[in-house]
Amino acid sequence: MAATQVIRSEWTKIRSVASTVWTLSLAVVVTIALGMLISALSKNEFDNMDRRDQLSFDPTFISFAGMSLGQLAMIVFGVLVVSNEYSTGMIRSSLAAVPQRGTFLFSKIAVATGLSLVVGLATSFVAFFLGQAMLGEHRAQIGDPGVLRAxxxxxLYMTLIAMFSMGVAAMLRSPMLSLGILMPFFFLVSNILGNVSATEKIGRYLPDQAGSRIMQVVTPIDDDKPYGPWGGLGIMVLWVIAAIVGGYVTLRKRDA
Structure with a gap:
């Protein structure tokens, strides 16, 4: 089967599964709504902050406060896109129709990545503009230095989270196992390693902590990370590549 036909087939699969559509919709709503709420609360609290916090106040990053929950939905989307066929047994039919396993996997990831990118960028821009509206006089403008990049x-961050999840799901092949590892990894392990002084230098190289640096415009006063916004995103890209390569190797070596 030609690559274009495989891509068209994967697009039909993603579009026709209600759970994948709902998870993307949830990512949009949660990211924007929580970002607006935190932005509104931050505006009210700004005058009560000490001088140090006011100097490191980052209105752009504040509007992305909902990303922490939005990425949860992106993780679920990435896992479902890849592992749904394993849980339903459809994987055998898919691999019979597309024996080239690399073509099959990379077409699936390409379609899901394109969709994630469109949704991620739209969500990010809407979250920014509505968040800044909530911040009032403390808001940033899209033309300010570093803001458009953020x-x-x-x-890009939301897209990479989904891609990383796809790679992990391709390795583990079970939606429950994949989510059982990814959820604690991002919401417990990463936070613990990043906030404990003994492990802080390890935590800063985890995909979410490194990748989120791209969304910061104002560098916190006590920040000593050895990389900048693009460097952090580069670290996240390396994690994604490793996960996808692992998924590809697993698909090549194991039976369906």
């Missing part, structure tokens, strides 16, 4: 970076 907003585009927010969309």
């Amino acid at each position: 907003v585009i970076g927010g969309g």
